[in-house]
Amino acid sequence: MIRFRCHLVRTLLLFGCGSIPLFAQTAPPIASPSAPIRVKVVVVAMFERGEDTGDVPGEYQLWVEREHLDQVLPLPAGYHHVRMNQDGVLGMLTGVATAKAAASVMALGLDPRFDLTKAYWLIAGIGGGDPADVSLGSAVWANHVIDGDIGYEIDAREIPRNWPTGFVPLRMSTPYEQPVRSPLDGELYSLNQDLAAWALQLTKDVPLADSEEMRASRARFTGFPNARKPPFVTRGDTMSSSTFWHGTRMDEWANAWTRYYTGGQGNYMIAAMEDTGTLQALTFLNQAGRVDLNRVLVLRTVSNYDREAPGSTPAESLKSMVGGKYAAYLPAVEAAEIVGDKVVRDLVEHWGERESTIPHAR
8 A cells, every 4th residue: 555655646746636737846947048148259378376366477367357357157167267358358267288278178169158159269378488489578479289299209218329309200100200190180280370470460569578587598598599589479380288398309309390290381489288288179169160260379478498598407497497487487478468468459349340351461
């Protein structure tokens, strides 16, 4: 009898009883769908040292404060909440290294609250510059982003004598083996060259911060005329790697690795961490029709050199930077926002044209 009553109760709950609605006491109200937020520009920063505002800034804080990104929106599937302003600019913080960047950007790109189909993406952060090409505090608009993680590696103590490096392209047996494998697996991302040229044209004369500390550090790089210049804005290629490598030999490898994957056309200028993760996510989102890969810009500014100064060793140079003690840390953070915001402001203020037509250099 007890079993019969239990069965009867379960039956009434499943199929209803009289005029009582099915699951009347537990069903949540049906929310009316609302139109997604149409985003004009996404600013992607990678790390922050503390809070979003009011303390020593990382890559995110100056954007939050100066672009008035006051509306906080949770992003549970990403590293950090996102922020927006009234102009349609959205700022996000991905977290450090390629894995967090890829996951966070994918979380934003798949979030139904946002319409990102016409949004421009500005990846803006700091990195280690090649003294052959850039000086401290300089800004580099990327033509290509090269992955410095994908490949095989032999310990440096066991490299064959006739090899220039122990790093070998994936599915190859020797360094820089020809022909370059096709298709690639994320080793190279080529950005919209017309858009990058436009960004450089718009920002090439932006004044950048300098300091006595930067001048003293630059002066040590005898034989590197570009390294000894005041900060400037240029175009080049960036290397993305979750390993923070350093030193003359590694710099030589980065240049050769870039030439290898760009068919000799590229010029490595600055190293960073997260950009290939971000670009891989954006590539997949582009395939899904949720973003436009032709609207992506990468801007990296030079907080430190990627190798030791003449007369020093890589170990000594690296030790001086442990804990983020870069000679141009704050000026580089400042440069990323000042140069990048010149582009953001143009896109927003000319949205009537930029929404439908991607700008290019004249």
